Amino acid sequence: MLDLKFRDKFALKFQHMVGWITFPVWGGILIVLMRVVGRYRVPELRAIRQKYKEVKRATCGPVIVCSNHLTKIDSAILNWSLASVWSYMKSFKFFSWNLPERANFYHSAFLKTVCYLGSCIPIDRGGNREAVRKSLDKVIYLLKKGHTVTVFPEGGRSRTGRVDAEGFTYGVGKLVNKVKDCTVLCVYLRGHNQETYSEIPRKGARFYLDMKLIKPTSDHSGLRATRDLAAQIIGQLTQMEQVYFATSRQ
Amino acid sequence: MSKDEVLQKVVDILSKYSKVEIEGNSITMETSILDDLKINSARLVDIVLDFEDAFDIEVDDDDADSVATVGDGVNLILAKL
Numbered sequence: 001m002l003d004l005k006f007r008d009k010f011a012l013k014f015q016h017m018v019g020w021i022t023f024p025v026w027g028g029i030l031i032v033l034m035r036v037v038g039r040y041r042v043p044e045l046r047a048i049r050q051k052y053k054e055v056k057r058a059t060c061g062p063v064i065v066c067s068n069h070l071t072k073i074d075s076a077i078l079n080w081s082l083a084s085v086w087s088y089m090k091s092f093k094f095f096s097w098n099l100p101e102r103a104n105f106y107h108s109a110f111l112k113t114v115c116y117l118g119s120c121i122p123i124d125r126g127g128n129r130e131a132v133r134k135s136l137d138k139v140i141y142l143l144k145k146g147h148t149v150t151v152f153p154e155g156g157r158s159r160t161g162r163v164d165a166e167g168f169t170y171g172v173g174k175l176v177n178k179v180k181d182c183t184v185l186c187v188y189l190r191g192h193n194q195e196t197y198s199e200i201p202r203k204g205a206r207f208y209l210d211m212k213l214i215k216p217t218s219d220h221s222g223l224r225a226t227r228d229l230a231a232q233i234i235g236q237l238t239q240m241e242q243v244y245f246a247t248s249r250q
Numbered sequence: 251m252s253k254d255e256v257l258q259k260v261v262d263i264l265s266k267y268s269k270v271e272i273e274g275n276s277i278t279m280e281t282s283i284l285d286d287l288k289i290n291s292a293r294l295v296d297i298v299l300d301f302e303d304a305f306d307i308e309v310d311d312d313d314a315d316s317v318a319t320v321g322d323g324v325n326l327i328l329a330k331l
Contacts, residue, residue: 129315155292169292
Protein backbone atom coordinates (compact mmCIF):
# COMPACT_ATOMS: atom_id res chain seq x y z
CA MET A 1 0.00 0.00 0.00
CA LEU A 2 1.53 3.28 -1.10
CA ASP A 3 1.66 6.02 1.46
CA LEU A 4 1.98 8.95 -0.93
CA LYS A 5 -0.03 12.08 -0.44
CA PHE A 6 -1.49 14.15 -3.27
CA ARG A 7 1.23 16.75 -2.80
CA ASP A 8 3.95 14.09 -3.18
CA LYS A 9 2.43 12.90 -6.45
CA PHE A 10 1.98 16.45 -7.66
CA ALA A 11 5.60 17.25 -6.76
CA LEU A 12 6.81 14.31 -8.85
CA LYS A 13 4.67 15.34 -11.83
CA PHE A 14 5.89 18.91 -11.51
CA GLN A 15 9.52 17.81 -11.30
CA HIS A 16 9.05 15.64 -14.38
CA MET A 17 7.46 18.50 -16.30
CA VAL A 18 10.16 21.02 -15.35
CA GLY A 19 12.84 18.48 -16.25
CA TRP A 20 11.25 17.91 -19.64
CA ILE A 21 10.80 21.60 -20.49
CA THR A 22 14.37 22.48 -19.58
CA PHE A 23 15.91 19.25 -20.90
CA PRO A 24 17.24 20.67 -24.20
CA VAL A 25 19.34 23.13 -22.19
CA TRP A 26 20.74 21.07 -19.32
CA GLY A 27 20.72 17.82 -21.29
CA GLY A 28 22.66 19.51 -24.07
CA ILE A 29 25.17 20.98 -21.60
CA LEU A 30 25.69 17.60 -19.95
CA ILE A 31 26.29 15.89 -23.27
CA VAL A 32 28.77 18.58 -24.31
CA LEU A 33 30.58 18.22 -20.98
CA MET A 34 30.80 14.47 -21.39
CA ARG A 35 31.88 14.61 -25.02
CA VAL A 36 34.23 17.61 -24.88
CA VAL A 37 35.57 17.78 -21.33
CA GLY A 38 35.49 14.06 -20.57
CA ARG A 39 36.15 13.08 -24.20
CA TYR A 40 33.82 10.16 -23.56
CA ARG A 41 32.67 8.07 -26.48
CA VAL A 42 30.14 5.30 -26.93
CA PRO A 43 31.33 3.56 -30.10
CA GLU A 44 28.12 1.58 -30.63
CA LEU A 45 25.83 4.51 -29.80
CA ARG A 46 23.48 4.13 -32.75
CA ALA A 47 23.04 0.37 -32.30
CA ILE A 48 22.52 0.80 -28.55
CA ARG A 49 19.83 3.41 -29.07
CA GLN A 50 18.12 1.28 -31.68
CA LYS A 51 18.15 -1.69 -29.32
CA TYR A 52 16.73 0.42 -26.48
CA LYS A 53 13.99 1.65 -28.78
CA GLU A 54 13.11 -1.95 -29.61
CA VAL A 55 13.13 -2.86 -25.93
CA LYS A 56 10.72 -0.04 -25.12
CA ARG A 57 8.47 -1.12 -27.99
CA ALA A 58 8.52 -4.73 -26.81
CA THR A 59 7.49 -3.85 -23.26
CA CYS A 60 4.16 -2.34 -22.43
CA GLY A 61 4.55 -2.18 -18.66
CA PRO A 62 6.99 -0.51 -16.33
CA VAL A 63 10.72 -0.96 -16.88
CA ILE A 64 13.44 -0.91 -14.26
CA VAL A 65 16.90 -0.35 -15.67
CA CYS A 66 19.41 -2.23 -13.52
CA SER A 67 23.04 -1.49 -14.12
CA ASN A 68 26.39 -2.28 -12.59
CA HIS A 69 27.83 0.74 -10.84
CA LEU A 70 31.39 2.04 -11.04
CA THR A 71 31.26 5.84 -11.17
CA LYS A 72 29.08 8.63 -9.81
CA ILE A 73 27.94 9.66 -13.28
CA ASP A 74 26.87 6.22 -14.52
CA SER A 75 23.24 7.41 -14.65
CA ALA A 76 24.11 10.32 -16.90
CA ILE A 77 26.15 8.11 -19.22
CA LEU A 78 23.33 5.57 -19.32
CA ASN A 79 20.70 8.13 -20.23
CA TRP A 80 22.98 9.67 -22.85
CA SER A 81 23.72 6.26 -24.36
CA LEU A 82 20.19 4.89 -24.42
CA ALA A 83 18.41 7.63 -26.39
CA SER A 84 18.92 10.97 -28.09
CA VAL A 85 17.81 14.36 -26.77
CA TRP A 86 15.14 14.36 -29.44
CA SER A 87 13.79 10.95 -28.35
CA TYR A 88 13.62 12.11 -24.75
CA MET A 89 11.82 15.29 -25.79
CA LYS A 90 9.24 13.19 -27.63
CA SER A 91 8.74 10.92 -24.64
CA PHE A 92 10.37 12.04 -21.44
CA LYS A 93 9.10 8.88 -19.72
CA PHE A 94 12.02 7.20 -21.53
CA PHE A 95 14.36 9.36 -19.47
CA SER A 96 15.12 7.33 -16.44
CA TRP A 97 14.49 8.45 -12.89
CA ASN A 98 17.43 7.90 -10.56
CA LEU A 99 17.91 7.30 -6.87
CA PRO A 100 21.15 9.03 -5.88
CA GLU A 101 22.32 8.87 -2.31
CA ARG A 102 21.50 12.17 -0.63
CA ALA A 103 24.88 12.36 1.12
CA ASN A 104 26.71 12.24 -2.22
CA PHE A 105 24.67 14.63 -4.32
CA TYR A 106 22.62 16.99 -2.19
CA HIS A 107 25.31 19.08 -0.51
CA SER A 108 25.34 22.05 -2.91
CA ALA A 109 22.63 24.12 -4.54
CA PHE A 110 24.12 23.42 -7.98
CA LEU A 111 24.02 19.63 -7.57
CA LYS A 112 20.57 19.79 -6.03
CA THR A 113 19.34 21.67 -9.09
CA VAL A 114 20.99 19.25 -11.50
CA CYS A 115 19.48 16.33 -9.62
CA TYR A 116 16.06 17.92 -9.55
CA LEU A 117 16.05 18.58 -13.28
CA GLY A 118 17.62 15.19 -13.97
CA SER A 119 14.67 13.31 -12.44
CA CYS A 120 16.35 12.24 -9.24
CA ILE A 121 14.74 11.09 -6.04
CA PRO A 122 17.26 11.30 -3.19
CA ILE A 123 17.55 8.30 -0.95
CA ASP A 124 19.19 8.00 2.46
CA ARG A 125 20.79 4.58 2.33
CA GLY A 126 20.85 3.06 5.76
CA GLY A 127 19.05 6.11 7.09
CA ASN A 128 15.63 6.63 8.57
CA ARG A 129 13.54 3.63 7.48
CA GLU A 130 10.45 5.77 7.04
CA ALA A 131 12.31 8.15 4.70
CA VAL A 132 13.72 5.25 2.67
CA ARG A 133 10.26 3.74 2.42
CA LYS A 134 8.82 7.01 1.21
CA SER A 135 11.47 7.22 -1.52
CA LEU A 136 10.67 3.66 -2.59
CA ASP A 137 6.95 4.46 -2.58
CA LYS A 138 7.67 7.30 -4.99
CA VAL A 139 9.56 4.92 -7.27
CA ILE A 140 6.75 2.37 -7.17
CA TYR A 141 4.25 5.10 -7.99
CA LEU A 142 6.33 6.24 -10.96
CA LEU A 143 6.80 2.70 -12.26
CA LYS A 144 3.08 2.07 -12.07
CA LYS A 145 2.57 5.24 -14.08
CA GLY A 146 4.82 3.84 -16.82
CA HIS A 147 8.00 5.76 -16.06
CA THR A 148 11.45 4.25 -16.35
CA VAL A 149 13.63 4.04 -13.25
CA THR A 150 17.31 3.22 -12.99
CA VAL A 151 18.45 1.25 -9.97
CA PHE A 152 21.95 0.12 -9.12
CA PRO A 153 21.20 -3.21 -7.46
CA GLU A 154 24.63 -3.44 -5.86
CA GLY A 155 23.54 -0.53 -3.66
CA GLY A 156 26.64 1.51 -4.37
CA ARG A 157 29.73 1.64 -6.52
CA SER A 158 31.45 -1.72 -6.56
CA ARG A 159 34.59 -1.54 -4.43
CA THR A 160 36.14 -4.46 -6.25
CA GLY A 161 35.47 -3.15 -9.74
CA ARG A 162 33.38 -6.24 -10.46
CA VAL A 163 29.68 -6.88 -9.96
CA ASP A 164 29.29 -7.49 -6.24
CA ALA A 165 27.48 -10.83 -6.11
CA GLU A 166 27.86 -11.11 -2.33
CA GLY A 167 27.04 -7.81 -0.68
CA PHE A 168 24.30 -6.57 -2.98
CA THR A 169 21.11 -4.95 -1.67
CA TYR A 170 17.60 -6.29 -2.06
CA GLY A 171 15.76 -3.03 -2.73
CA VAL A 172 15.37 -3.79 -6.41
CA GLY A 173 13.80 -7.15 -5.53
CA LYS A 174 11.28 -5.30 -3.44
CA LEU A 175 10.41 -3.06 -6.38
CA VAL A 176 9.99 -6.01 -8.76
CA ASN A 177 7.90 -7.77 -6.14
CA LYS A 178 5.63 -4.78 -5.61
CA VAL A 179 5.19 -3.68 -9.21
CA LYS A 180 3.44 -6.46 -11.03
CA ASP A 181 4.30 -7.02 -14.70
CA CYS A 182 7.43 -4.97 -14.53
CA THR A 183 10.38 -5.97 -16.63
CA VAL A 184 14.02 -5.42 -15.85
CA LEU A 185 16.49 -4.14 -18.37
CA CYS A 186 19.88 -5.31 -17.15
CA VAL A 187 22.63 -3.06 -18.46
CA TYR A 188 26.34 -3.66 -18.25
CA LEU A 189 28.24 -0.38 -18.69
CA ARG A 190 31.99 0.05 -18.48
CA GLY A 191 34.64 2.38 -19.80
CA HIS A 192 37.49 0.61 -21.59
CA ASN A 193 39.97 2.12 -19.11
CA GLN A 194 37.86 1.65 -15.99
CA GLU A 195 39.69 -0.81 -13.76
CA THR A 196 37.80 -0.18 -10.53
CA TYR A 197 35.34 2.28 -9.02
CA SER A 198 35.98 6.02 -9.18
CA GLU A 199 34.26 9.39 -8.88
CA ILE A 200 33.98 9.87 -12.63
CA PRO A 201 35.29 7.84 -15.58
CA ARG A 202 38.79 8.53 -16.78
CA LYS A 203 39.16 11.00 -19.63
CA GLY A 204 38.84 9.53 -23.08
CA ALA A 205 36.83 6.53 -21.89
CA ARG A 206 35.11 4.52 -24.59
CA PHE A 207 32.05 2.89 -23.16
CA TYR A 208 30.92 -0.65 -23.72
CA LEU A 209 27.20 -1.11 -23.12
CA ASP A 210 25.27 -4.36 -23.29
CA MET A 211 21.63 -4.81 -22.34
CA LYS A 212 19.31 -7.71 -21.73
CA LEU A 213 15.63 -7.65 -20.91
CA ILE A 214 14.55 -10.11 -18.23
CA LYS A 215 11.41 -10.78 -16.27
CA PRO A 216 12.47 -12.11 -12.87
CA THR A 217 9.99 -14.33 -11.11
CA SER A 218 10.07 -16.17 -7.81
CA ASP A 219 8.26 -19.12 -6.30
CA HIS A 220 8.74 -17.55 -2.89
CA SER A 221 6.76 -14.76 -1.32
CA GLY A 222 7.56 -11.78 0.89
CA LEU A 223 11.14 -11.19 1.87
CA ARG A 224 12.41 -14.42 0.34
CA ALA A 225 10.97 -13.36 -3.00
CA THR A 226 12.63 -9.97 -2.58
CA ARG A 227 16.01 -11.62 -2.06
CA ASP A 228 15.45 -14.15 -4.84
CA LEU A 229 14.47 -11.50 -7.41
CA ALA A 230 17.42 -9.27 -6.53
CA ALA A 231 19.76 -12.27 -6.81
CA GLN A 232 18.45 -13.07 -10.31
CA ILE A 233 19.20 -9.53 -11.46
CA ILE A 234 22.69 -9.61 -9.96
CA GLY A 235 23.21 -13.02 -11.56
CA GLN A 236 22.32 -11.60 -14.97
CA LEU A 237 24.70 -8.66 -14.51
CA THR A 238 27.45 -11.04 -13.44
CA GLN A 239 26.94 -13.09 -16.61
CA MET A 240 27.08 -9.94 -18.73
CA GLU A 241 30.29 -8.92 -17.01
CA GLN A 242 31.82 -12.31 -17.82
CA VAL A 243 30.90 -11.82 -21.47
CA TYR A 244 32.48 -8.35 -21.38
CA PHE A 245 35.78 -9.60 -19.99
CA ALA A 246 35.81 -12.59 -22.32
CA THR A 247 35.17 -10.54 -25.45
CA SER A 248 36.29 -6.96 -24.88
CA ARG A 249 39.30 -7.15 -22.60
CA GLN A 250 41.39 -9.75 -24.35
CA MET B 251 9.29 -18.56 24.82
CA SER B 252 10.29 -15.75 27.20
CA LYS B 253 11.46 -12.31 26.15
CA ASP B 254 14.97 -13.03 27.45
CA GLU B 255 15.20 -16.23 25.43
CA VAL B 256 14.09 -14.39 22.29
CA LEU B 257 16.59 -11.62 23.00
CA GLN B 258 19.41 -14.14 23.39
CA LYS B 259 18.58 -15.80 20.08
CA VAL B 260 18.29 -12.42 18.37
CA VAL B 261 21.73 -11.43 19.69
CA ASP B 262 23.17 -14.71 18.39
CA ILE B 263 21.76 -13.96 14.94
CA LEU B 264 22.97 -10.35 14.97
CA SER B 265 26.46 -11.37 16.01
CA LYS B 266 26.85 -13.14 12.64
CA TYR B 267 26.39 -9.84 10.83
CA SER B 268 27.81 -7.31 13.27
CA LYS B 269 31.08 -5.58 12.51
CA VAL B 270 31.68 -4.91 16.20
CA GLU B 271 32.46 -7.44 18.89
CA ILE B 272 29.33 -8.22 20.90
CA GLU B 273 30.26 -8.75 24.55
CA GLY B 274 28.18 -10.21 27.36
CA ASN B 275 25.28 -7.93 28.22
CA SER B 276 26.36 -5.04 25.99
CA ILE B 277 23.24 -5.46 23.86
CA THR B 278 20.03 -3.92 25.14
CA MET B 279 16.59 -3.52 23.63
CA GLU B 280 17.59 0.03 22.63
CA THR B 281 20.72 -1.01 20.72
CA SER B 282 20.54 0.23 17.13
CA ILE B 283 21.21 -2.53 14.64
CA LEU B 284 22.65 -0.18 12.04
CA ASP B 285 24.43 2.44 14.13
CA ASP B 286 25.61 0.55 17.21
CA LEU B 287 26.26 -2.87 15.68
CA LYS B 288 27.52 -1.36 12.40
CA ILE B 289 25.46 -3.74 10.34
CA ASN B 290 24.95 -2.79 6.70
CA SER B 291 21.32 -1.86 6.04
CA ALA B 292 21.36 -4.22 3.06
CA ARG B 293 21.70 -7.14 5.47
CA LEU B 294 18.53 -6.32 7.41
CA VAL B 295 16.51 -8.55 5.10
CA ASP B 296 18.90 -11.45 5.76
CA ILE B 297 18.56 -10.85 9.48
CA VAL B 298 14.78 -10.86 9.35
CA LEU B 299 14.87 -14.03 7.23
CA ASP B 300 17.07 -15.59 9.91
CA PHE B 301 14.44 -14.56 12.47
CA GLU B 302 11.85 -16.36 10.34
CA ASP B 303 13.91 -19.54 10.26
CA ALA B 304 14.91 -19.47 13.91
CA PHE B 305 11.45 -18.76 15.29
CA ASP B 306 9.33 -20.35 12.55
CA ILE B 307 7.44 -17.16 11.86
CA GLU B 308 6.62 -15.16 8.73
CA VAL B 309 7.40 -11.47 8.49
CA ASP B 310 6.05 -9.24 5.73
CA ASP B 311 7.97 -6.46 4.02
CA ASP B 312 6.42 -3.61 5.94
CA ASP B 313 7.07 -5.25 9.31
CA ALA B 314 10.65 -5.90 8.29
CA ASP B 315 11.08 -2.20 7.50
CA SER B 316 10.14 -1.33 11.06
CA VAL B 317 13.11 -3.18 12.54
CA ALA B 318 15.71 -0.61 13.58
CA THR B 319 16.70 -1.65 17.09
CA VAL B 320 17.20 -4.98 18.81
CA GLY B 321 13.98 -4.27 20.72
CA ASP B 322 12.07 -3.82 17.45
CA GLY B 323 13.24 -7.26 16.38
CA VAL B 324 12.40 -8.89 19.70
CA ASN B 325 8.96 -7.30 19.86
CA LEU B 326 8.23 -8.24 16.27
CA ILE B 327 9.11 -11.87 16.99
CA LEU B 328 7.08 -11.95 20.21
CA ALA B 329 4.07 -10.56 18.34
CA LYS B 330 4.36 -13.33 15.73
CA LEU B 331 4.93 -16.27 18.11
